[in-house]
Amino acid sequence: ENIIVSPGARFSIFTAITTLLNPGDEMVVIEPAWPAYKDCALNSGIKVRTINTSFENKWEPSIEQIENTINPNTKMIVLNYPNNPTGKILPEKLQDQIIEIAKKNNLYVLSDEIYSEYVKSSWKSILSYNYEKSIVTQSFSKSHAMTGFRVGYAIADASIIEKMAKLEALCLTNVSEPIQYIAMKALEADTSNNNKTVQSRLDVLIQKANEMNLDIVVPDGAMYIFARVNKEGFDGVQFANSTLEKGLAVAPGEGFGDYKNFIRISACQDEKTLIEGMNILKEIMSEDQ
Ligand SMILES: Cc1ncc(COP(=O)(O)O)c(C=O)c1O
Structure with missing residues (x-):
């Protein structure tokens, strides 16, 4: 009840943004960022507030930047670490602070963790915070180099998964069963x-x-x-x-x-x-x- 299998992480990102937010709500994206977060939000009439990080600041957002971007309409913040395109992983303390801010403001945290297996040293999943408004996405595209199979998944509280599952069922019924069996078999592989x-x-x-x-x-x-x-x-x-x-x-x-x-x-x-x-x-x- 805490997992939804989707055709790639991309579709879980789409269903999370589309079902959890309403037109007029705002979502925070830290750039540089994979463009689909923004595109999914715009497609659903959700306003995107971007935070620009810089080369000089080693792609780290500041706490002030995040706090200044949040207003009463803000409903979600998107995190993607290790990051596409920079490969950045946030220092643990900064990540802890961001989650604190999200909790304080009652924001959903959409954490796209599809590169989690590709890390040089330490990395901490957003799941470790046990925050009930977090949604974590994962993908066989990256973990098992199976991009063409189009299979990924999201992990979240059962009430969130239920909403995402309704939209997924509406759009495409389910991920093709043979593909799901292939993905299960792939989980046995040594990667x-x-x-x-x-x-x-x-x-x-x-x-x-x-x-x-x-x-x-x-x-x-x-x-x-x-x-x-x-x-x-x-x-x-x-x-x-x-x-x-x-x-x-x-x-x-x-x-x-x-x-x-x-x-x-x-x-x-x-x-x-x-x-x-x-x-x-x-x-x-x-x-x-
Ligand atoms: C950060 C990020 N999230 C999601 C995706 C999409 O993954 P999937 O193939 O599982 O839809 C990509 C693809 O490159 C990506 O870079």
């Missing part, structure tokens, strides 16, 4: 090497980024580096479109908030391919000088 593999790929990206004119905060987890390109007038969208022709795919920072001079580089390829990609990037950057 302990996946984290090591991704961390060593990230090390390759970090080393290569350091050889170029790219600024990064070394990620604490997840599968990405979010790099600042130090060029005047740099436009990530244009850049990402132009690199495609040269065989390199990066995501523009603008997709994650007001981060025009950033690009996100993903570690989801083998090391040889990542090195080739970073060499293409290096070449493009030196051509543009």
Whole structure:
């Protein structure tokens, strides 16, 4: 009664936001952020208040920023640590303080923890706070590299799961049964090497980024580096479109908030391919000088 299986974490995020909030309610998103939180809210007439974090502050929001963003209409705060795109994990004390603020203001905490198995050192789930208004999302897309199977889940209080289940049943009845059996079988697999593999790929990206004119905060987890390109007038969208022709795919920072001079580089390829990609990037950057 505390779990709902959904076609990817994405759909649990959609049902949580859509069922728990009403038009006119407000939701807080800490940017840079995966864009779907905002899009789900806007789709349901929910107002989004964004908190901008910066490279200089190591992608950490301040308590003042959070407190100043909350008003009587605020009903939910979204957390995503380890973060896409920055790989950030909040210091434990800061995370504790954010949960305290959420409790004080009676906010739902939607904690998207799908990268929880990809961490360098310590990480603490929002579940450990036993807060009855928290919703945690997880996904086989990341934990078992099964993105195409479209299966994930959410963990929350039974009353929350019940609301989400009603909307899921309305939209799609259920996640296909064979896919659920595959996911159950996958739970028996030993995935302990996946984290090591991704961390060593990230090390390759970090080393290569350091050889170029790219600024990064070394990620604490997840599968990405979010790099600042130090060029005047740099436009990530244009850049990402132009690199495609040269065989390199990066995501523009603008997709994650007001981060025009950033690009996100993903570690989801083998090391040889990542090195080739970073060499293409290096070449493009030196051509543009
Ligand atoms: C932070 C975050 N949440 C959710 C998702 C979606 O996951 P799923 O494939 O389970 O829908 C992604 C996909 O990349 C993501 O980066």
